[in-house]
Amino acid sequence: MQDLIEGRVWTLGRDVDTDQIISGKYLTIIDPNELKKHVLEIALPEFATRARPGDILVAGENFGSGSSREHAPQAMRAIGVGAVVADSFARIFYRNAINLGIPTIEARGVRAIFETGDVARIEMRSGRIANARTGASVPFPPLPHHLLELLEAGGLVEKVRRELAARAGSRGPP
C-alpha cells in the first residue's frame, strides 16, 4: 500500500446500505468478475460500466450498513476501486473492506468537499484527504498500526498465509 492514493471521485449519499450495493438477487454469485457488473446498481447505476481502476468512492454517513455480505466490497475490489472514503461506515462493511485490502477511510466532513469527477489525494500516514480541484481538505485519524499492517500485506488472506507459513517453518524441516 502506498502512502499517497490518488483517484477520480464518485460521490454517493448517506445510508447507502449493502442492498443498494449488491442486491439480494445476486447473492448466489461467487465470481467477483460477475459481481462487479452489478456493483452499486441501485445507488449509482452508471458506476459499474463507467468506473476505471483506481477510482475513489466518497460517501456520506453510514456507508455499507445492512447485511454482512462481503459481495459488496468484493465487487468494489474486482472493479479496482482505489479507496472507499466516507463520513462514517457501518462496522461489518468496514471490516470486510479492510480485510480485503481496500484502503477504507473514515473522514468526518469528507462528503461535503467532493463532487463526482473531482480528484482526491489521500495521505494515508499523516491522515489527510484533499480535493485536487478546489484545494479543500479534511483530516482523518490515521489507521491503527494493526490495520495498516493488514493493508500492507494486501489483506487478511495474505497476512494469515504468512503467519501459517512462519508457524510451519518454525516447526523445522520435516
Add this chain to the structure above:
Amino acid sequence: MTPSTRGHGATLVEKVLARASGQETVTPGEIVEGSVDLAMMHEQGAQTVGPFHEMGATSVWDPERVVIAIDHWVPASTEGAAVLHRILRKFAAETGLPHFYDVGQHGICHQILAENGWVVPGDLAVGTDSHTNMLGAMGALATGIGPTEMAAVLALGRLWLKVPETVHIRVDGRLGPGVTAKDLVLRILGEVRTTGAAYRAVEYSGATIERLSMPERFTICNMTTEMGAKTGVVAPDQTTFDYLAPIAKHAMHPMTPDADARYERSIDIRVDDMPPMVACPFSPDNVRPLPDVVREHVKVDQVFLGSCTNARIEDLREGAVLMKGQKVAKGVRFIVSPASTRIYEQCLREGIIETFTEAGAVFTSSSCSACFGGNMGILAPDEVCASSSNRNFPGRMGAKEARIYLMSPAAVVATAIKGEIADPRDYL
C-alpha cells in the same frame, strides 16, 4: 471468576473481551485478539472456502466449535444456491466438521444456534451474518463478520476486535396487552436510529428486560444490528440459565456488568403507555406509533410472518390465536415461515399449520423465506408488504420501489385479516 475492574467498573462486553483475549482488563478503543468460542456459517460461508485454502490452511482450529446452518435458499431454489450448498457440504466433509444442519434439520442460522445451546454466557461468538447479534441475548458477545474473516477464524480460532464503547439502555414499566418485545425494540430504534450505536455494544437492562423470556430477548438483541451495533447483550440471569440448562453445548462463564461500569451513554425508556409500533419505509428507524399509521388506511399486497426476528413458536402461537376462525383478506398473500424445522414440527403438532392454511395463508418450510428478496415471496414494484422481519431498506424484499412496514407478529396477522395495516389490539 470474572476479570477485575479498572478503577471504574467494566461493562458486560468488556468482561467478555477480557476473557476472550486473556487480559485482566480491556479499554474501549483498544484492539485485542480474541479467542473464538463458536463460529457459525450459512451460505455465505461458501465464500470462506476459497480464502481458507489461499491462506494455506489445511485444518479447522476446532471442528467442535463450528456450526454450519444453511437457511437462505432451503431447499436450493436456484442453481447458484445449489452450488453454494455443495461447496459447504464438501468443505464440511473434507475438514471434518460434524455440526452441519442440512436440509431436513435446517433452520435460520441464529435460531439453530439458540435452540441447540451453541452460544452460552461469556462466549465470544462470530457468524457470517449480521444478525448474529441475536445471540447476545445469552450474555455473550455475538457478532457478524465477513467470509474472508471467517476463513481466518477457522484457521486460527481468533480474530482482532476493537473494544467497543457500550451504550446502556434501561427499560422499565409494563408492556400493555398486544404490545410486544418487537414493539419495544422498534421504539428503541426510533430513538437510537440506525447509526446511533455504530461500532458500539448495547447493553439492555431494567425491570422490563428482566421480565422478558429468552425468545423475546432474542427479538430485541436481533434488531440491535439495525442500530449499527457490534452486539447487543442482556446479562444472564435465571431465565437464561433455565433456557440453557438442558441444551448448553459447552461450559458457561456467566458475567454481569459491574455496578459502576462506565458507559458511553445511558438511555432510559419507560414503556407503560407505549402503543404498538411500526417502522415505515424505507428505514427500520422510521418508527411511528401503529395507531397513527392505521388511520391512514395503508392497503397491503403481502404479509410476511417469518425471519430470525420473529418466527419462533411463541410468535406463531400468538399469531395463530388471532388467525383462528378468521380469513386472510381478499387480494392479500400471507406467507408464514417458521424459524426452524423444530418449530415447524411444533406447529404441526399444535394445529398451527392448519389454522394458518385454513385461513388462506401459505405455510412454508423453514428458511429466511421472503425476508431478503432473493428466494421466495418477492415483491413487485409498488407493492406493499407488512412484515415481522427486521429490514425495510429499498430493494430488501424485491423491487426497490416496494414498501415494507415492520411490525410485531400479532400486528402482521391483524393486517393480513384486515387487508390494510391494522392494530392487533382490535382483534384481541
